[in-house]
Amino acid sequence: MRIKILGSAAGGGFPQWNCNCRNCESLRAGTFAGKSRTQTQVAISSDDRTWFLLNTSPDLRTQIEATPVLHPQNAGRDSPISAVLLTSGDVDQIAGLLSLRELQPFRVYCTASIQRILQEDNSVFRMLNRAADQVLWTEISSDGNFTLLTMAGKDSGISCAAFSLGARYPAYVSQERTASLKSEDALLGVIVTSSAGGRLAHMPAVPAVDESLLQRLEDADLLLFDGTFWSDDELIRVQGSGSTAREMGHIPVSGAEGSLRKLAGLRRPRKVFVHVNNTNPMLDESGPEYREVRAAGWEVAEDGWGFDL
Amino acid sequence: MRIKILGSAAGGGFPQWNCNCRNCESLRAGTFAGKSRTQTQVAISSDDRTWFLLNTSPDLRTQIEATPVLHPQNAGRDSPISAVLLTSGDVDQIAGLLSLRELQPFRVYCTASIQRILQEDNSVFRMLNRAADQVLWTEISSDGNFTLLTMAGKDSGISCAAFSLGARYPAYVSQERTASLKSEDALLGVIVTSSAGGRLAHMPAVPAVDESLLQRLEDADLLLFDGTFWSDDELIRVQGSGSTAREMGHIPVSGAEGSLRKLAGLRRPRKVFVHVNNTNPMLDESGPEYREVRAAGWEVAEDGWGFDL
Numbered sequence: 001m002r003i004k005i006l007g008s009a010a011g012g013g014f015p016q017w018n019c020n021c022r023n024c025e026s027l028r029a030g031t032f033a034g035k036s037r038t039q040t041q042v043a044i045s046s047d048d049r050t051w052f053l054l055n056t057s058p059d060l061r062t063q064i065e066a067t068p069v070l071h072p073q074n075a076g077r078d079s080p081i082s083a084v085l086l087t088s089g090d091v092d093q094i095a096g097l098l099s100l101r102e103l104q105p106f107r108v109y110c111t112a113s114i115q116r117i118l119q120e121d122n123s124v125f126r127m128l129n130r131a132a133d134q135v136l137w138t139e140i141s142s143d144g145n146f147t148l149l150t151m152a153g154k155d156s157g158i159s160c161a162a163f164s165l166g167a168r169y170p171a172y173v174s175q176e177r178t179a180s181l182k183s184e185d186a187l188l189g190v191i192v193t194s195s196a197g198g199r200l201a202h203m204p205a206v207p208a209v210d211e212s213l214l215q216r217l218e219d220a221d222l223l224l225f226d227g228t229f230w231s232d233d234e235l236i237r238v239q240g241s242g243s244t245a246r247e248m249g250h251i252p253v254s255g256a257e258g259s260l261r262k263l264a265g266l267r268r269p270r271k272v273f274v275h276v277n278n279t280n281p282m283l284d285e286s287g288p289e290y291r292e293v294r295a296a297g298w299e300v301a302e303d304g305w306g307f308d309l
Numbered sequence: 310m311r312i313k314i315l316g317s318a319a320g321g322g323f324p325q326w327n328c329n330c331r332n333c334e335s336l337r338a339g340t341f342a343g344k345s346r347t348q349t350q351v352a353i354s355s356d357d358r359t360w361f362l363l364n365t366s367p368d369l370r371t372q373i374e375a376t377p378v379l380h381p382q383n384a385g386r387d388s389p390i391s392a393v394l395l396t397s398g399d400v401d402q403i404a405g406l407l408s409l410r411e412l413q414p415f416r417v418y419c420t421a422s423i424q425r426i427l428q429e430d431n432s433v434f435r436m437l438n439r440a441a442d443q444v445l446w447t448e449i450s451s452d453g454n455f456t457l458l459t460m461a462g463k464d465s466g467i468s469c470a471a472f473s474l475g476a477r478y479p480a481y482v483s484q485e486r487t488a489s490l491k492s493e494d495a496l497l498g499v500i501v502t503s504s505a506g507g508r509l510a511h512m513p514a515v516p517a518v519d520e521s522l523l524q525r526l527e528d529a530d531l532l533l534f535d536g537t538f539w540s541d542d543e544l545i546r547v548q549g550s551g552s553t554a555r556e557m558g559h560i561p562v563s564g565a566e567g568s569l570r571k572l573a574g575l576r577r578p579r580k581v582f583v584h585v586n587n588t589n590p591m592l593d594e595s596g597p598e599y600r601e602v603r604a605a606g607w608e609v610a611e612d613g614w615g616f617d618l
Contacts, residue, residue: 011410011411012410012411013370015374016411017369017370017373017374017379017381017388017408017409017411017413018381018386018387018388018409018411018413019381019385019386019411020380020381020382020383020384020385020386020387021385024381025381028377028380036374058367058370058407058408059370059371060326061322061326061367061368062368062371064326065324065326065345068337070326071329071337072326072327072328072329072333072334073329074329075329076328076329076330076547076548076549077327077328077329077547077548078327078329079326079327091407091410091433091436094433095404095407095433098367098400098404099326099367100326100327101320101321101400102320102321102325102326102327102328103548103551104326104327117432121431121432121433122430122431122432122433123426123430123431123481123482123483123486124400124403124404124430124431124433124481125481126480126481126483127400127479127480127481130480130481170436171435171436171439172432172433172434172435172436172439173432174432174435177432238385238386239385239386239412240385242412
């Protein structure tokens with residue numbers, strides 16, 4: 001299985017348009033010891049011809065153009081992208097659907113609740129269903145297995161196991177709407193397995209880590225894990241107000257209850273942080289936080305990275 | 310008045326993710342005699358410190374980062390962008406609002422009908438009103454004058470005259486919803502005047518040209534005009550099916566009833582095509598269509614261009 005990291009930042013990207021924190025300011029000044037990053041986006045393939053997107057970032061248009069295997073291969077209108085798998089309704093995971101609006105057929109796999117948010121509460125996504133043979137919506141369970149199909153309905157050789165990671169819907173979903181949705185549909189983790197071998201665990205947003213999650217992760221060859229915030233109060237210190245990392249549904253990297261400690265016992269998977277917020281000090285490769293992460297056996301994903309499992 | 314062209318392509322950009330037409334294919338191959346373009350986006354300022362966006366393209370995040378005057382100037386969270394003026398509800402004019410979601414205060418000027426589409430029919434835009442002091446929505450008339458205000462409520466020195474250009478709402482707006490909206494609110498043209506001098510006419514989508522429009526345009530110093538399609542059946546020939554330029558609300562550039570002929574008598578404004586579709590042959594600077602446009606006194610906008618009026 002081939003895995004491409006098209007983007008590795010959290011919502012807003014790095015730098016973020018309205019942020020002048022130490023990271024963003026020095027990156028723009030050209031003095032930062034680290035790289036800019038677009039918003040997290042992953043593409044996978046088991047045959048190098050048919051590709052599947054894990055979520056759709058707001059930066060998807062430029063991310064596709066930066067990735068030649070995702071360019072059209074045939075004359076006229078065409079794309080090697082067969083389907084999208086959505087793991088939440090967060091803006092930075094769904095907004096890229098609007099960049100896929102040009103009458104192109106593809107599948108969207110998501111839970112019934114996410115589909116209701118997109119189709120019933122947001123008319124703009126009707127752009128995906130203007131023609132009869134455009135987007136095919138496929139409901140997945142928040143706790144089950146399914147196979148990714150090509151547009152022709154063929155088994156792609158990639159199967160997925162989904163499980164619920166939390167009950168929190170995005171801030172734009174009203175309390176009334178949330179009450180009508182299944183809580184376990186809000187946020188999924190997925191383990192993606194190729195029949196050719198190779199197992200990827202993808203979870204750009206993880207509110208908490210328990211024993212059952214650790215057991216699932218021990219089966220993976222590659223773990224792409226929530227690296228949004230270094231510390232719980234990181235955003236409050238930059239903005240002067242706001243929510244903690246945990247209130248936003250992200251376990252921080254550092255601290256006694258952070259992901260570095262919680263996942264320290266994992267032996268099998270290669271461990272890579274994705275969805276890294278612009279304020280996270282581990283983006284600075286000259287700093288102690290980056291050294292700590294690397295010393296703990298983790299990597300910090302960069303746009304353009306690829307993995308072959 | 311300073312005017313920056315952050316993007317100059319039509320919806321989908323150039324190249325477009327799922328398009329392998331002659332233009333897109335040769336651009337990706339590095340053999341095209343012309344430039345890539347992000348989706349049309351214009352920013353204006355009368356003092357070089359406070360900036361206003363004319364619509365918000367899906368590429369807005371990268372467009373802001375490519376434009377240093379739009380970067381934060383003060384510590385913490387900050388932006389010189391004070392407001393957005395929306396002239397339609399088209400996806401390529403509104404999707405960038407989602408890139409402005411990071412709790413930053415700014416104003417949005419739009420008609421009551423566009424506001425209803427965004428606020429009542431699309432819950433995702435609630436991200437712009439999560440905090441009390443975030444986005445201020447300001448209703449404008451489809452036929453009237455208004456002044457752009459800074460976030461502090463100060464007169465920016467830029468005034469706008471809006472007028473209706475058509476009654477067609479985007480394809481994602483249902484017939485039932487359309488019946489409840491004002492037809493004249495669907496699509497605006499704007500003439501933007503700076504108290505320091507200088508007058509811009511901005512109209513990336515123009516269904517037709519009549520005498521009253523020609524009279525308005527003769528007052529402008531700079532005209533940014535709909536250059537979406539060269540010919541009426543351009544998209545049908547590439548896709549094998551679909552709509553004509555006119556059915557999509559765009560007067561084509563060429564032909565007896567095209568914009569080159571219709572606007573040939575304009576004397577005052579500098580004439581620049583924006584919102585150029587990836588299929589438009591005038592993007593090819595080695596071709597006869599480009600030569601014809603240039604010979605007629607028009608320019609084809611490129612990303613990064615600036616004008617001082």
